[in-house]
Amino acid sequence: MKRNVFLGLLMAGLLIFSVQTAMAAGTVLDEIMTAGVIKVSTDANYAPQSFLNEKGELEGFDISVATEIAKRLGVKVQFITPDWDLITAGKWGKRWDISVGSMTPTKERKNALLFTIPYYSSPAQFAIHKDNTTIKTIDDLKDKKIGVASETTNERFLQQDLVIQDTKISYLTWKPSHSNLKTYPTDANQIEDLALGDGARLDAVFTSRQTLAQSIKSGCGTGCPLKMLGDPTYYEPLSVALDKSRKNSESFLTKLNEVIDSMYKDGTLVKLSMKFYGTDLIPKL
Structure with a gap:
């Protein structure tokens, strides 16, 4: 009798272990499909890519792209808004599944993250x-x-140490000194400082052309007296990012590439670019 009880407990333990092992061996794509939700990190103050509208809801190009990706995967989307440096550092611990935040797949970031094919490109601009x-x-x-x-x-561009795969970078003939280069948590913060007055805190800002265009158009809330200077200095490809430290992500990356490719082919990305930027920023595959 005791032996039968022992054998029963042993079989039950083996069954539980087998189930746990199977769950652990599941892919990231399996986990997301089972949960029925994909968690997406983005920026809540990065118009027109992502921002809070009058209803307090996230809106923008990146938000629309992420929502469309979720729709084509057949799951719901949940947005998370962590600090940018936490996103680029990797090791997300499953707090979010992907980043749709206009991220460039640099050599440095590839140490911690996986990247899809680009879903659009961005011109860098002074103002x-x-x-x-x-x-x-x-x-x-x-x-x-x-x-x-x-x-x-x-x-990285201003410090002249930017490396983007398959992208040629031509630097400026000069490099800002450490004392003259002021960094900010977000683009909105630097634009606000420049808007205070000519030379009051800054003489210029450097960000994406579309961010500047949106700021000038919207008035930065209380007035945005800026003007663009010169032509874009370089164009960068922008991709969806995944956590490289999360095991079994390969099939998920393949699936995301298939989804983005389908958005290229049916014109969805171009339509969204025209809607939020008024121009076609979608590269040709």
Whole structure:
């Protein structure tokens, strides 16, 4: 009798172990499909990519892309808004599944993250205060106070150590000094400082052309007296990111590439680009 009880307990333990092992061996895609929800990290203050509308709901190009990805996967979408440096650092611990936040797949970031094919491209642009009359060209910004969002490709570009796979980078003929380059948590913060007045805190900002266009269009809430300077300095591919430390992500990456490719082919990405940017920022595959 005792032996039968022992054998029964042993079989039950083996069954539980087998189930746990099977669950652990499941892919990230399996986990998301089973949960019926994909958790997406993004920025709540990065118009027109992602921002809170008058109803307090997230809206924007990245939000629409993420929502469409969830729809084509057949799951619901849940948005998370962690700090940017937490996203780029990897090791998310399943707090979110993907980042749809206009991220460039740099060599450095690839140490911690996996990237899909690009879903659009972004031109980097300088802007100055609209009252300025002395800064005529980008070269005139040498020795000026320049704002840039920290831990971004734009910061890397100004520091002249940006590496993007399959993208040729032509740097400026000058490099901002450490004392003249001021970093900010978000693009919105640097734009707000420049809007305070010509040279008050900054002489220029460096961010994406679409972010500047949206800020000038919307008035930054209380007025946005900015004007763009020169042509874009470089264009960068932007991709969906996954946590490299999360095991069994390969099939999920393949599936995401298939979904994004389908959005290319049926024109969805171009339509969303025209809606939020007024121009086609979608590269040709």
